[in-house]
Amino acid sequence: MGRHQQRPLRRSLVLATVAFITLSALVIGLVSVFSLQSILLNRIDRQLVEAGARAAASVGQHAPDSTDGPDFIGSLGQSIGTLGAVSVDGTVVAGAYLDRNLNSPYLDNQQLAALQAGDIGTHPTSISLGTSLGNYRVVAVPLDQHVAIIVGLPLADIEATISELILVVAIVALGALVLSGAGAYGLVRLTLRPLERVTAAATTVSTMTLDRGDVALAVRVPDDDTDPHTEVGRVGLAINRMLEHVSNALQARQSSEDKVRRFVSDASHELRTPLASIRGYAELTRMSGETIPDDTSYALGRIESESRRMTDIVEDLLLLARLDEGRQLDDAAVELSGLVEDAVSDARAAAGDHEWRVVVPEHPVTVRGDQGRLFQVIVNLLANARVHTPAGTTVVTELSDAGAEHAVITVTDDGPGIDPDAIDTVFERFVRGDSSRARTTGSTGLGLAIVQGVIAAHGGESSVTSEPGETIFRISLPLAR
Ligand SMILES: Nc1ncnc2c1ncn2[C@@H]1O[C@H](COP(=O)(O)OP(=O)(O)OP(=O)(O)O)[C@@H](O)[C@H]1O
Ligand SMILES: [Mg+2]
Numbered sequence: 020m021g022r023h024q025q026r027p028l029r030r031s032l033v034l035a036t037v038a039f040i041t042l043s044a045l046v047i048g049l050v051s052v053f054s055l056q057s058i059l060l061n062r063i064d065r066q067l068v069e070a071g072a073r074a075a076a077s078v079g080q081h082a083p084d085s086t087d088g089p090d091f092i093g094s095l096g097q098s099i100g101t102l103g104a105v106s107v108d109g110t111v112v113a114g115a116y117l118d119r120n121l122n123s124p125y126l127d128n129q130q131l132a133a134l135q136a137g138d139i140g141t142h143p144t145s146i147s148l149g150t151s152l153g154n155y156r157v158v159a160v161p162l163d164q165h166v167a168i169i170v171g172l173p174l175a176d177i178e179a180t181i182s183e184l185i186l187v188v189a190i191v192a193l194g195a196l197v198l199s200g201a202g203a204y205g206l207v208r209l210t211l212r213p214l215e216r217v218t219a220a221a222t223t224v225s226t227m228t229l230d231r232g233d234v235a236l237a238v239r240v241p242d243d244d245t246d247p248h249t250e251v252g253r254v255g256l257a258i259n260r261m262l263e264h265v266s267n268a269l270q271a272r273q274s275s276e277d278k279v280r281r282f283v284s285d286a287s288h289e290l291r292t293p294l295a296s297i298r299g300y301a302e303l304t305r306m307s308g309e310t311i312p313d314d315t316s317y318a319l320g321r322i323e324s325e326s327r328r329m330t331d332i333v334e335d336l337l338l339l340a341r342l343d344e345g346r347q348l349d350d351a352a353v354e355l356s357g358l359v360e361d362a363v364s365d366a367r368a369a370a371g372d373h374e375w376r377v378v379v380p381e382h383p384v385t386v387r388g389d390q391g392r393l394f395q396v397i398v399n400l401l402a403n404a405r406v407h408t409p410a411g412t413t414v415v416t417e418l419s420d421a422g423a424e425h426a427v428i429t430v431t432d433d434g435p436g437i438d439p440d441a442i443d444t445v446f447e448r449f450v451r452g453d454s455s456r457a458r459t460t461g462s463t464g465l466g467l468a469i470v471q472g473v474i475a476a477h478g479g480e481s482s483v484t485s486e487p488g489e490t491i492f493r494i495s496l497p498l499a500r
Contacts, residue, residue, distance in 0.1 A: 029207050036203035037196060044192035048185070055184055059177045063156050064143045070101055071160040071170045078168065102126075102148075102155060102171035104134055111135045111169065116152065139169055154178065213244040213251040221258055229265070233273050236266035284340035287333045294333065298326040328461060335465040338392075339448065342472040349389035352499055355426055356384055359418045362397040372410035378417040384426045386496045388477045393496075396473050399466040400430040400492050406462060407452070408434025425479070425495040437485040445483060446471040470494065 026034075073096050097117055104114030104126065111134045114126035126134070130148050134157070137146040143158045148171075157171035220240045227234065240259050246252035301322040305311070311319075356379040363377040386393075397416075404414040412434045420426045437445060441452045451464040467481075470492075474481045479496040 029204075029211055032207045033200065033203045037200045040196055040199045041192075044188075044195060048188040048192060051188060052181060052184055056177070056181055059180065060156070063172055063174070063177065064158075066098075067143050067156055067158050067170060067172050070097060070172060071158055071168075073097065074103060074168055074170050075160050075162065078162065098172070100173040100175070102152075102157070102169075102173075104131070104169040104171075106139075106159065106167045106169055108165050114169070116171075134169060145174060210251075213249075213255070216241060216244050217251060217255045217258060220255075224262065224265075229269060234266075234269045236262060236269060238262065280340050280343050283336055284344065287337035287340065290333045291330065291337075294326050294330045298323055298330070301326070332463055332465065335463070335469055338469060339465070339472055342476055348392055348473075348476055350387055351390065352385050353388050353390045353393055354383045354385050355393070355418055355428070355496075356380065358390070358394055359397060359416055359428060362394060362401055363416050365398070366401040366405060366414070370405045373405055373408070374411070374413040376413065376415045378415065378419075380419060384418060384420045385499045386426050386477070387499045388496070389473075392473045393477070396470045396494065397428065397430075399470050400428075400494075403466060403492075404430055404432040404434070404490075408432050420498060424498060426498055427493060427495045429494075430492045432490050433488050434490060436487040436490050437483070439485075442483065442485055446481065 099117055099119060099121075102114065102116040103123075104111050106112065111131050114131055114134060115123040116126065117123050126148075130152065133146060133148050137144065137157065139146075139157050139159045141159055141161070143156050145154055145156055147154050152173070154174040155171040156174055157169055159167045159169050161167040217240050220238055223238045224236070227236070227238075229236075239262060240255035244252060244255040245259055247256055301319045305316060305319045305323070359379055360377055363375050366373075367375040401414065401416065404412070408414075412432050414430065414432045417429050417431070418426065437452050441450070444450045445452060446467045447464075448468040449464040450467075451462055471481045474494050474496065477496050479494060481492070481494045483490070483492050485491070
């Protein structure tokens, strides 16, 4: 079932107004036409009665029979068009009417037949007498038991008057309709215009990104549209209050995020020095030359490696905090082919039990950015392909600039792939796909977060697709112009 289609308010208001006015015009028109018609019929009925009386008087004592024509037609005082006929024992025998030249031509047989068929009584009725005479109002005036005279007056005048009235009413109604339609349209537009401005303000806000970053929510409904005495003004006022609240909430959110970021970045920064000291002292003690028991030597080695790992984590956190703060990275020309080849040969040296392949174009591929961070991105991807796949896995690293707009690096491995439940979140911080294995391999789940953060800071994009036997990490960076 489709939803009920809603019309815009503007159109409904105009349509409703026009419909009401059409209806009123129709009612007024019908009432005036019908009342005028009944007034005029009443009048002609009175005239008919008088004409009947005059005719009866002119006939006098001498009752006409079938041989007499309706001579009473010509009698003084009858108006033009007056019709007269004689009926003997219910049969119309002869008739005539008074024409424009005051002659009284006889009715033809057809017209007589129409009179006969009209079954005329002592109450006036309307009948049609064909095309030449038109409609008539007729009445019978009995003279004695056998003979009656029929008198008629033409309805042509009344009909013409009514037609004229209908025409006038129609023209006036049409004019009123057009005027009121245009007026309603203009009025509705005028009154709804503030609503459009309020809508525009709300729409602007709805297209803004509010969920991150420092949002300056400066949009407000204009003051003119916030008058609490009008309906639209109240909407505008409510929207402005809401925007004020949202703006405050966004500022509060931003300032607390800023605080957390500063805390992480300060804390990581502060941790670097003591970590360096721990590592330094452990190294110093192990190298001191004095004979130390094996288990102590092992413990010192662990202290060194763990503090090195902790230093890496702290460096990663510091980098992420700086990326969050939007701190500018280096902006130099970076040639990617060499960078990719270096990273792959490092990986090959670190893991000989994997098969490492590299495909780079002959020509240099240059982007603008921070060489150290971009190298770290490739290293992180290669480290994942090494750490999260079994020995014997083939890893293909390919660099291309096919689109002429972007440099694209893909790292593809034929390892077991990423768990489909986890794939949507692998770029998030501290997310590790297989936690049991990850814990033993000592991973923290920051590698891909850094990949994404660094690539985004370069205006690029990072993505992953994975199925068992084929995992592809793809990053693209805008080429240097
Ligand atoms: N090539 C890959 N094959 C299979 N799983 C992968 C691959 N790359 C990443 N993953 C999964 O994605 C998760 C997140 O990767 P990420 O690099 O962010 O963290 P990590 O490697 O676990 O830790 P870190 O890189 O910080 O040492 C990994 O724990 C792993 O489960
Ligand atoms: Mg990793």
